[in-house]
Amino acid sequence: MSNLTPFEQVRVAKARYCRFVDTKQWEAFSTLFVAAPEILVYDLADQLIVSFDSRDAYVAACQGYLVGAHSSHQVHNDELTQVSATEISAIWSMEDCVIFPEADASVDARPARHHGYGHYHETWVQEDGAWRIARIELRRTILEITPK
Template sequence: MNQEDDAKLAYLMAVNAIQMTKARYCRFVDTKQWDRLRTLFTADCRFEGLGSAPDRADLDIFIQGISRRLAHVVSVHHCHMGEIELVGADEAKVIWAMEDHLEWQDSGEVVEAPGNRGFRGYGHYEECYVRQGDTWKISLLRLTRLGIHPIPDAQPRLGTGRLGANPDWLPSDRRLR
């Protein structure tokens, strides 16, 4: 391989690693694996636009906020079509199209959809990633919303599947403990 091929391969490997980080983000949030979620971020990560933490919150405040807010919520997060740009050898900026479904299982207050039991949201994550060793971590997570559709109390509740998530299904998950 020549130098140009090496650069292309390095780019593809970086893109794949960033996609894996974001996939884990969605899975760890939805399966409430808060300790594993924490491992996806840099120690100095900042968060903006989230209902679970104030703007410019640090990692501890984000984890405390999201774990408390989603404790009695069925959530489904999907991220699609990542636009990934390397802005340096160890830095990237990314935009993910996103959709989320949040449904409170108790009588919690749904700030985004008052008088309803949840919402479906649409928007984008704007994120910065940095490479730390062989791992790409999120250093800025900003959620922008295009819309929120309330889930009225009269709508049928989400059903749960017959099997729960296996937190150790992937060999890499065991290393995240």
């Protein structure tokens, strides 16, 4: 990707983020983050519902949540700002749809599905020749949950 501009490199990396989550390529997914990123997820009322400060913990949580599920994650309408030669600020419109396997509700607290929209607010940094996520904040605007 060295012949691509920094913005193009970040766009490609974010596309891989979505694809790696949906295809459950967890090792590849983990390479998109610095070792100690700041990851924050907010609900519709703008309340922090979960945070991570470890790439490995975040990847493990994603892997656990999506086990057996089918998902589609999409981003678009990127707003990229070059902060410095090694830092890019990004905002992406996002949509995700996750359909969970049927399970015994007493064992699996996940809903039947969720379909959400919102925005990722991110900081990307260049590390070892690659653009990686140092900070990601998901702020939802719509979240439709179908209970089991």
